[in-house]
Amino acid sequence: MPEIIIFNKPFQVLTQFTDNEGRATLADFVKDKGVYAAGRLDYDSEGLLILTSDGQLQHQLANPKFKMEKTYWAQVEGEITDSALQQLQHGVELKDGMTRPAKAKKIPNPAVWQRTPPIRERKNQPTSWLELKISEGKNRQVRRMTAAVGFPTLRLIRVAIGPWQIDGLESGASRKLTINLPAGQKTPPANQRNTRAKHSSRQRNRFNKAGKRSS
Structure with missing residues (x-):
């Protein structure tokens, strides 16, 4: 049965194992050999990244044609309005086309x-949080979508990909899961078995115990 690594990528970490410019990479956190990121997460974004040594599974997780839903929490500049949320719900026109x-x-x-x-914080400028679920992968899509409706993203965290979440993982922590794939199944099912946690029980608490409330 294939295995995946659920990793909570910190801010300003590259989703690759080497870098010629001395920036932080996956090698600073993930010590398993022969694993690769299934998809990517921007250098300035945080949260869930899935790694695996299974090439076919990596392709299935990363390929947009499988339409695996990704969930993001975005902290935006200003108090998000109902009108802006409705625009996001109906699709936003970007330079490379309309979003789903x-x-x-x-x-x-x-x-x-x-x-x-x-x-960065500005005096007299509030911020707010929204949850955004998308099933496509345009470059920097969430940031461009919120900017297009008038609310630039200040912080972006991916909290789920399909059935997998980073509940209980502190920034920089990871855990391994075994995936039960029935014969002929093309996308991983929701049922999983946690085979090994790489961090203490304190780090396996859910988000509401994982850290301080963000400002």
Whole structure:
């Protein structure tokens, strides 16, 4: 049965194992040999990244044609409006075309880890959080979508890909899962078995115990 690594990628870490410019990479956190990222997550974004040594599974997880839903929490500049949420829900016109309709809603400030460095803050300029679920992979799509409706993203965290989540993983932590794939199945099912946690039980607490409330 194939195995995956669920990794909570910190801010300003490359989703590759080497870098000629001395920036932080996956090699600083993931010590398993022969694994590769299934898909990517921008250098300035945080959250869920899946790694595997199984080439076919890597392709299935990364390829947009499988339309695996990805869930993001975005902290945006300003108080997000119902009108902006409706635009996101119906699709937004970007330079490279119209996005598919997204699931978008405002959420309370989530209890997540403190980012280093923290976001820039402006006096008299509030921020708000929204949850956005998309099933496509345009370059920097979430950031461009929120900017297009008038609310630039200040912080972006991917919290789920399909059935997999980073619940209980602190920034920089990872855990291994075994995937039960029935014969002929093309996309991984939701049922999983946690084979090994790489961190303490303290780090396996859910988000509301994982860190300080973000400002």
